[in-house]
Amino acid sequence: MAKQQRDISVSEFFAKNRHLLGFDNKRKALLMSVKEAVDNALDACEEAGHLPEIEVRLTQLAEDRFRVKVRDNGPGIVKQQIPNIFGKLLYGSKFHRLKMSRGQQGIGISAAGLYGLLTTGKSIKVTSRTSPRKEAHYYEIQIDTRKNAPMPVKDQSMEVDWPSGTQVEIELVGSYNKGRQSVDEYIDQTAIANPHVRLVYFPPAGEPIEYPRGTDVMPVQTEAIKPHPYGVELGALIKMLQETKSHWLSGFLHAEFCRVSNRVADEICARARLNARAHPKRIARQEAEKLYSAIQQTRLRSPPTNCLSPIGAEQILTGLLKGVGAEFFTAATRPPAVYRGNPFQIEVGLAYGGDLGPDPRTDNGEVQYAKKARGKKGDNGNGSRSPSLARVIRFANRVPLLYQQSACCIFKSIVDIDWRRYRLSQSSGALPQGPVVIMVHMASVWVPFTSESKEAIADYDEIRQEVRLAVQECGRKLAAYLNRRRRQKYEGQRRNIFERYISEVVEACATIKRVNREQLNRDLMVLAKGMTARADEELDEHGRPIAKRGPGRSGSEFGTNTVVVDRDAQPAGALFQKTG
């Protein structure tokens, strides 16, 4: 038995377990390849400060064979690094730092190349140019899975007509469909979460689709941070003590962690009854344990948040307004929070469109979406007509998450909320019902995914709570809007009935002596109009009117970051009334 024991290379491991990386089936494989290439392209552009321009081109070569080609205008990659980046799993610059980026593992694009190689035998093709003054370089790369090492099979200079950037080409067995969980949906949602990106998408058939830039402002550049002491485990602390370049303990604490000033470092040492001038390498295990519990007992500031770059409520609203044909839009941004020492921030956008009941506007985008969601979930052949469920759009570090919804912390938070408080019906343990789209974004230096394929966020209490609070904030605004609408409708009905009978009332009164018929008619009409005006007031959860907070602009009574689109008045391309 001893003879059979041997190393398993990480490439072999993931080749055999490629469903762990999201390459379970042909359809998903196509999506994953596009996703990994686009995520890398966007990261590269943003880190170099280039406003991203991305071109995605799918070419169908045979029934189940596609070529994926993705090009960016980023800084390009130096020649020596190309083989490792595209031909080796677990290699990269993003794993060892704490900074918000789309990629974090150093697996994605190499795995896509490996999948292409496994299914078609074709190499991944990479062309990269670092400057307009230099020639581009072209590589064809395969992975030696037994060694997890790149095998360049072609390596040459090349003329290209673009000044800088990287182009990746993968041939693979895949299948292309439109609709849910498709490449199209991924591109769509990427444009929503990244309004600073210009995207041109060539689907396998049909016209190319251009997503123009919504803003010329780049997202705020994020900083890499040092780990926060609260997130470090005893074993990791011992290892850091062994490996530090600091010569004494307090210096070590100050240098290797964030939010540990010299004063705080001395405080920790004192609490642990350790000499602040002790050499870190000489700290024994028992002493390290004391140090560890002293850290836990010391009050420390939360980690800095300049490592995070949220999308922002304004951009979320812009994205939703472009993508979803609803009538009510609102957004909420939570302050940064921390899980296991990692800072993160939650943002939520909510769109509501159309009546809950039968509505002629059911051909609106968002209602169709909700219907599709129902079709996927509740259709188990028993033919019962279940109501349409809300649609959830999830993002992590600006990347859309399209699979494993029900395993995701975001989904669980939304399902756990009691939506009846916000005037939506809801079955127990399910999404709320109605024409609702809920978009949630988690920005973090380290998003805890449930698998290497990065499809769902792991269920940390801190994350769940932040999602809940942000969604509830949007829910409250939605409830206020729904209350007003309900009241308006009710008052409108009352006025109609009243108006219908005005002339008869006038006639009846006229039979009484000394009544001025015209004056009475005018007075009653004023009364009827007054009813409608009152109906515009905001109502609280119990239907009682609330005093207005801001000046009279419509929408403002629902708080900041809310947009109401009057689709009845201006059916298409409506003017938005935006407040906040």
Next chain:
Amino acid sequence: MAKQQRDISVSEFFAKNRHLLGFDNKRKALLMSVKEAVDNALDACEEAGHLPEIEVRLTQLAEDRFRVKVRDNGPGIVKQQIPNIFGKLLYGSKFHRLKMSRGQQGIGISAAGLYGLLTTGKSIKVTSRTSPRKEAHYYEIQIDTRKNAPMPVKDQSMEVDWPSGTQVEIELVGSYNKGRQSVDEYIDQTAIANPHVRLVYFPPAGEPIEYPRGTDVMPVQTEAIKPHPYGVELGALIKMLQETKSHWLSGFLHAEFCRVSNRVADEICARARLNARAHPKRIARQEAEKLYSAIQQTRLRSPPTNCLSPIGAEQILTGLLKGVGAEFFTAATRPPAVYRGNPFQIEVGLAYGGDLGPDPRTDNGEVQYAKKARGKKGDNGNGSRSPSLARVIRFANRVPLLYQQSACCIFKSIVDIDWRRYRLSQSSGALPQGPVVIMVHMASVWVPFTSESKEAIADYDEIRQEVRLAVQECGRKLAAYLNRRRRQKYEGQRRNIFERYISEVVEACATIKRVNREQLNRDLMVLAKGMTARADEELDEHGRPIAKRGPGRSGSEFGTNTVVVDRDAQPAGALFQKTG
């Protein structure tokens, strides 16, 4: 940017992503460590042909700190291999072969050691003895995560009082609870699926629990098989062509794959229009593609199934009878099937106990289980009383799967079945309701898990279908049993009512002349008894009586592998009537 690019060791990767290995929280971490150690112990014993005796000992050292100690009577591990096996991720003998075993990745036990090291700073301690003639060897091992290499910190000979085997000791941060998803449940279910194992379990508090052997017969020794041609992808085929030791193409096909005779190999070559005598290394990519499609077009036998060792219907029934206090038991075993070239086999056991309505017997084990399941799932604070759901027990290669039930192919198959056909009520998209326990085992040379933590089986159509067919077979037997029970009850009621009125009928008839009162009474009683006898007949799905298949032994009318326990007659330790 280029300077920051560097290798990520697989240990670093999994240390940062340890939730991928199942070490998400303290409770699960304790379970995972026990599980990995026990799985390895059982594999080692069985491969060496030792009837396994396993001792599991949990010691609580502090509020959230435990020592896990697992010892087996296996063949032991040679000294040189110990550091690699316990101190290196992705190392082992099970990954590169196609053979049914509990471990398959070469990650588990090292990951448990790494988790212990990370959380407590303590090494994993391994004592192993390969023969009673040799001394045992003792190691303390840490992992150098940066290199993914073992660092033995202690290494010495040792006297032990057991002749051969391996003992592993890990100190870790964890938490111990009883109930669902606990170490206790894992040990319980391991005993059910491995009746040939003697297990002694020392929980942190209370008396040790002994699981005696249910059988002295070892499971059939399984063989490693070669890959089946249908499961090989183009890229993998090309790589095999490059690496083979065969000198010509047909020889390569015959030597590297199963179910390819020389005749079939020639047939494939002819179909691909390739020379059977061509040198495999000289086959170009385009030719390999032809070869690949020729393989797909050739009719091949299914892979051999001596690589599988199912538990067997008899043992499943024995296990269920021991573990679950139900009244009706049945089991079904499917013939072996294939997914992506890998043979697998599905076995199902089903236990049913107590009435669906209010029942004095609700303190039976299985009803409590079902109640717990409901508590976990449907309790979202709305206070509605949902009915108790069936309980699903999942196994893969004899290992209980306790987490991620709803992500598992087995669960999805069961939920998709229309249980109303089998006389159980069911909400759409949910488990059936009632005091039912469904046990499903998948045996395969390669179980496709959805994550490295091996908690759920990936959703392959072939697997889903086999589970469905096996569960439905059990469902049909259950329906027959429930029908008979319902009929018996109904007829019993009828007879009771009838009997109650016999004397009055007799009185009434007696007023008519020429009626023999005693004779009439006797005749009517005979009639009443006849009704009961008829009620024992088996009824089909529509409630019509079916002719009995076998001789009169109770239970036989439900087919083979079925046990009915008459709990009314013999409340405890009932005699089983077994057929088949």
